[in-house]
Structures are given as C-alpha cells and as structure tokens.
Amino acid sequence: MRLVSTLLAAASIVATVAGYWLEDIPHQGFAPFAGPNYPVFRNVKDYGARGDGVTDDTAAINAAINAGNPCNQGCASSTTTPAVVYFPAGTYLISSSIKPAYFTQLIGDASAPPTLKATANFAGFGLIDGNPYYTETLNWKAVNVFFRQVRNFVIDTTAIPPGTAATGMHWPTSQATSLQNIVFNMPATPDVVHVGLFIEEGSGGFMTDLTFNGGATGASMGNQQYTMRNFKFNNCKTAVYQIWNWGWTYSGLSISNCQIGIDMSAGNPSKLEVGSITLLDSTFTNVPIAIKTGWTSTSQPPTANSLVLENILLNNSPIAVQGPNNAVLLPGTAGSTTIPAWAIGHLYTSSGGPVDLKGVPLPPNPRPAALVGPDGRYFTRAKPQYESLPASTFLSVRSFGAKGDTAADDTNALQAAIDTSVAQGRVLFLDYGLYRVTRTIRIPSGARIVGESFPVILSSGAYFNDMNNPRPVVQVGSQSGQVGRVELSDFIVSTQNAQAGAVCIEWNLASPKGDPSGMWDVHVRIGGFTGTQQQVGECLKEPGNAAVKPGCVVAFMAMHVTRKAAGLYLENVEGVV
Incomplete structure (x- = not known):
C-alpha cells in the first residue's frame, strides 16, 4: 500500500576535493545475511576508476557494483545484499552500460556531481541500465524492482553521433525507488535521436530535480504510475513522450x-x-x-x-x-x-x-x-543531502554499540545515539544493518537521521504484540501536538515475528508553516524478508481456512499521524506489505 499522492567492513577514508561527507566518514554498515566481509559501501576509485575523463572506467565501476556478489544478472530479487556505490567528483568515461544491482544505490558527490560520459563508440542500452535485457526479457520483473536509488550525476551522450541511437538511462522499476538531482546532456542538432530517460515498464516510484538538455526526447516513459516533480527540459524536440500509463502526476x-x-x-x-x-x-x-x-x-x-x-x-x-x-x-x-x-x-x-x-x-x-x-x-522540498556539512557533523549509530544483526537488542544503543545526536546538534548516520528493538524508539524534536542503503529498525518481542494495547515502534515527538521539527531519510521500519500491536511509525510533532518536518524515502515494510521470521515458511497460505494464525499477525498499523500533529512533508514514503 502507498501512504502518500535508503563481518564489519570499514571503508577507506580518502581525501576529497568537494568535501562531501559520505566520502569522508568511516562506513561500518553490516549486512548480516550477505556473508563475511561483504562491503556495503564502495567507492568506485577503490576499484580502479580514475574519473579523469580519459580512462575507460566501465569495468572498474561495474566491479564496484558487483563486489560481494549482490543480486544482479539471473537473480530474481533479494534485499540481503545492499550497497552504496559512491562516485567522487570527476568525469568517468564509459564505453558500455553501468548495471546497478538490486537493492543498490548509485550516489555521486552532491556538492560536485560527477559526469558519466559516453565514448563515441558507446555500446549499450543506457549509460545506466537499471534493468538489462540479458535475454529477450528484462532481468527483473519491472513491477518487483524495489529499494534502489540514483542521485547526483551528469549523464552525457554528446560524444555519440547525434544520429546514432543512444539512451542516457534505462529505468524500468517500481515502488520505493527514486531518482534525484540528475542532468542529462545530449546533442541539440536537428538530426539528433538521443533519449535522456527511457522507461517502458514498471509500477511507479518517484523522481525529482532532473534536467534534460537537448535530445530528440528528454524523457520517454511508460509505467503504471509515477510521481515526478521539478523537471527542466531545454531544447529537446519533445520534452516528454508518454508511452503508456495508468495514472501519472507531474508537478513543477x-x-x-x-x-x-x-x-x-x-x-x-x-x-x-x-x-x-x-x-x-x-x-x-x-x-x-x-x-x-x-x-x-x-x-x-x-x-x-x-x-x-x-x-x-x-x-x-x-x-x-x-x-x-x-x-x-x-x-x-x-x-x-x-x-x-x-x-x-x-x-x-x-x-x-x-x-x-x-x-x-x-x-x-x-x-x-x-x-x-x-x-x-x-x-515541495528536495530530500536533504547535507552536502555542505563536514564529516565531523555526523555521528554513527555504531559508535554507541548498536550491532544491526537482527539478534542483539539494539534498543538502548539506538536511543542513546538519537538523544546524543540531538543534544550535540549533529546528524545521526544509521549505518546499514537490521536493528532489533524491544521498546519504542523515541525521536525528539531536532533530530536529523539519514540511513545508509535502507537500514531497518526492526521491532521484536512481547512489548509490541498486544493488539488491544498498540504501541509505536518509532515515535516522533512524545505527545500529539508537540511543537518541533525533524528530518528523516533513507531507512525502513519493520517488525520481527508476531507483532500484533506494532504501530510502525507514530507522528506527533506539529511543525511550523513554511518550515515543516520531513520524511524522504522512509518506508514501512511488513514481513516477507530475511530477518523478519515472517516469510512463507512461517505463514503458509491455507486455502479454505479463514482463521488467522496469531503468530502471523505482524503489525497493527503502518503509520499513525495523531490528531494534533501538523506540518509534515512526506516524499516517496511507501508501505510495502
């Protein structure tokens, strides 16, 4: 459902020209079901990419994407192998498609977006091909490709002859996906046949702050439904060609x-x-x-x-x-x-x-x-990326002892991290993991929390299992109508095992007009994935039996905005059941 119409491996800390915090902080994301030493965070330069505009960086970038064997070619779907693939500022010359894996984010330096520049003899269906035709069909069923992001890039096809077919990005995906802050540069000659963004299938998602310069078509799109805002089209023959849809919203x-x-x-x-x-x-x-x-x-x-x-x-x-x-x-x-x-x-x-x-x-x-x-x-307001803040502004939840392994009780560590980050005026970085909590996590006014590749706050235990006494897993503001403001982005709230009284998110804050609180790419995901103990083996369908198994009641409510709450801006917030 849609509620509204992101063994311990520390990544290397490298010097940065632009000062973007994502490059400068130690990444300690831990994917508990991906195998030992699985790298959640990957800097493409650590895999040999140069970004000098001369070297062909295609193989190095795809090596970064495929490190640790994530869900890619031939894999139907999996969210056990998350990844953030980071591109420092520079120009990355590519001769064939970059192919992001399932549950993978491609993120460029937000303060100086890197350029992906095609060679003149580029071969592939999109400089970024988000769902390749390895056979006559797409690698993933387009209506089941969730939890992926691409943001902060310039995609440049101007070296490809204007009369040669070329696509900047191929993106047939579905809900809980997002594109943000991408510029598509194409030739603007009369004979141009280039397309910036091409989508032929899928079931919706979100896009914002995209710019299309030149090309035969800026965006050629067919999908069940999408919400798109703040697109700019300059000197395209056709700005938008709508191939098909059910319902589509464009704003700005x-x-x-x-x-x-x-x-x-x-x-x-x-x-x-x-x-x-x-x-x-x-x-x-x-x-x-x-x-x-x-x-x-x-x-x-x-x-x-x-x-x-x-x-x-x-x-x-x-x-x-x-x-x-x-x-x-x-x-x-x-x-x-x-x-x-x-x-x-x-x-x-x-x-x-x-x-x-x-x-x-x-x-x-x-x-x-x-x-x-x-x-x-x-x-409207774009998701904050905190690109002007130094790395010292950020506080990692791991520094408070949180494990994120689905087994340890991370309640105290997570709460201490939130409270300390607010008291010190810092941004809490929720390193990837599945953080099991056995009591309500309270987010006070002033909190800023950003996740790494959709970490999960996972409720568990008897505290959340009374249908007659529902309790919030994550509570924003202590009481309805409390005045304040928070920013939350790129994480998931879910439940583990029977949780008949779990209200995944309770929102109490009343934020001032013109300066609302916000949630961007924050999702509620109920059951069905490794670590929840709520998969097919635990809750088999029984045709003809209408009785509800108590152990299979896994949430009371996805989100409750209480009566006196106000001033909440939601963007690409999904409930996935």
Whole structure:
C-alpha cells in the first residue's frame, strides 16, 4: 500500500576535493545475511576508476557494483545484499552500460556531481541500465524492482553521433525507488535521436530535480504510475513522450524551447495507450505545442487520455492542448497567460457521475494555506543531502554499540545515539544493518537521521504484540501536538515475528508553516524478508481456512499521524506489505 499522492567492513577514508561527507566518514554498515566481509559501501576509485575523463572506467565501476556478489544478472530479487556505490567528483568515461544491482544505490558527490560520459563508440542500452535485457526479457520483473536509488550525476551522450541511437538511462522499476538531482546532456542538432530517460515498464516510484538538455526526447516513459516533480527540459524536440500509463502526476515542470512539451497521444483513437496525466504548477516557454493528446469524444477506452491541468503558465506557447488532426482543444498565447484549471475526462462529484468533460475550464481546487509556498504553488522540498556539512557533523549509530544483526537488542544503543545526536546538534548516520528493538524508539524534536542503503529498525518481542494495547515502534515527538521539527531519510521500519500491536511509525510533532518536518524515502515494510521470521515458511497460505494464525499477525498499523500533529512533508514514503 502507498501512504502518500535508503563481518564489519570499514571503508577507506580518502581525501576529497568537494568535501562531501559520505566520502569522508568511516562506513561500518553490516549486512548480516550477505556473508563475511561483504562491503556495503564502495567507492568506485577503490576499484580502479580514475574519473579523469580519459580512462575507460566501465569495468572498474561495474566491479564496484558487483563486489560481494549482490543480486544482479539471473537473480530474481533479494534485499540481503545492499550497497552504496559512491562516485567522487570527476568525469568517468564509459564505453558500455553501468548495471546497478538490486537493492543498490548509485550516489555521486552532491556538492560536485560527477559526469558519466559516453565514448563515441558507446555500446549499450543506457549509460545506466537499471534493468538489462540479458535475454529477450528484462532481468527483473519491472513491477518487483524495489529499494534502489540514483542521485547526483551528469549523464552525457554528446560524444555519440547525434544520429546514432543512444539512451542516457534505462529505468524500468517500481515502488520505493527514486531518482534525484540528475542532468542529462545530449546533442541539440536537428538530426539528433538521443533519449535522456527511457522507461517502458514498471509500477511507479518517484523522481525529482532532473534536467534534460537537448535530445530528440528528454524523457520517454511508460509505467503504471509515477510521481515526478521539478523537471527542466531545454531544447529537446519533445520534452516528454508518454508511452503508456495508468495514472501519472507531474508537478513543477519547466519546459523551454522544445517543439512539443508533453506528447500523450500514443496509440490510435480505437486504442489509446495513456490512461491519465495530472499536471500541476508548471511552465511552458517558447513551446509551440504544450500538450499533444489523442483524445476524441469517441476514443477508446472511454477514460483514456484523461488530462487535468492546474496552475499552468504559458509564455509564447500558441497551442496549449492539441488533439488529433491538429485540432486545437485549448488555445495558448503568443504572450503570457495562466490556465487556472482545465480538464478532459470523467468528473465525479458528491452528487454522482461521471460527467463527461470534453475539454472545459474548471474552478481550481482550493489550496489550504498550509500546503502552499510563497509563490502559490504546492510546497515541495528536495530530500536533504547535507552536502555542505563536514564529516565531523555526523555521528554513527555504531559508535554507541548498536550491532544491526537482527539478534542483539539494539534498543538502548539506538536511543542513546538519537538523544546524543540531538543534544550535540549533529546528524545521526544509521549505518546499514537490521536493528532489533524491544521498546519504542523515541525521536525528539531536532533530530536529523539519514540511513545508509535502507537500514531497518526492526521491532521484536512481547512489548509490541498486544493488539488491544498498540504501541509505536518509532515515535516522533512524545505527545500529539508537540511543537518541533525533524528530518528523516533513507531507512525502513519493520517488525520481527508476531507483532500484533506494532504501530510502525507514530507522528506527533506539529511543525511550523513554511518550515515543516520531513520524511524522504522512509518506508514501512511488513514481513516477507530475511530477518523478519515472517516469510512463507512461517505463514503458509491455507486455502479454505479463514482463521488467522496469531503468530502471523505482524503489525497493527503502518503509520499513525495523531490528531494534533501538523506540518509534515512526506516524499516517496511507501508501505510495502
């Protein structure tokens, strides 16, 4: 379900040009089920990558990814082998695809994002190929590829001839995945056929702060559903080509000097491929056709090509929405105008429906003051990466004795680490591990916690196993309405064995307007993975038997936002059951 619409091996500490903390701190992440000496953190330069823009770094980068034999080619899925593959600043020349493993994060220096630059004779489907076609099918079923991230890169295909097919990134994945802070640089010549981002399958995730320069298509995408915000497209022939979808949300797009902004006309009137697009708070500048649709009053299926626009600014975009046969469904302007709200599709109201909307203006949805920023757009904030902070600002949970092995009771160590980090004004680094806790972990106001490749806070024991007396595993703020602010990112809350009274996250804080608390890439995962003691062997299905086994009731609730809590910003927060 979705709640809303990251033997002890110490990595080497190396000198850094940009001063990014991830490179400078000792990494002590421990993957308890990955085998001895498994490296959670890998710096690609430790595996021979040079980043000098001259050396072919392909083999070295893939060696870093595959160290310790993580789940890659031929592996159906596994979250026992997590990895953070870190790229210091530099230009990494590559001649074939980088292929990240399952449960792997590729992270560039956030203060000076590294460049992945293709050679002129590059061979592969994407400089980053997130799900390769090793055979005629994808390596992983695209709807089951979870818990992966790529952030802080420049992906450059400009050395590949413009008329040669090239893809910056191939990313058919599903929920609990994210892309952040990536620039795609492609040729901007009339003969260019390059594509920045290509997705043909999957079941959604999140993307933010992506920029596309040049190319035939900035982003060509087909997936069940996605939420994407703060994309910039400059000098693309087509900014977005929507291959297919069920439902898609774009917010904060900025499309400039492209021939077509969003093309959602895939298919034909008897079988349109795109379900719906919701576009919010976006700008088209010098775009002759802002949106191209295949919708007609008789197109099939009847709900296909549904389109909702809200707060859309046009600057010299003469056609806002174009239908088949160049029909103008919504005129634009040679000057500047704002579309408050407009829609094609089926409208349901409190009095029933559907009402067939054949391209009509609507009153925009009311926006509560708490949800908007000073510009009138919905409030958004990128996940903090703390790139300006020195390594001395960070405090490791391992320095307090936490084991993260699923067996030791880490309650006291984890709580002491949180309390100390807040008292000292430092950021708590949750090294990878599965931290078993037997009492509530309390996160006070002022906490900043960031995980390494999705460590897990894992409740266990009788304290959380009373359905009639539910208790939080992680409690943010001691009581509902307590004033304060926290930042949480890149970790998971889960349960071990029977936990009938476990409320995985309880949120009590009330944060001030304009400076909310936030959770980014924080997920609740209930059962089904090694270490939970809640897999198929423990809870077999019994067809025809409706009785619930007490030992298989593994949580009371994923997340409880209490009555007086306020000012909480959630981004890419998932409940995975």
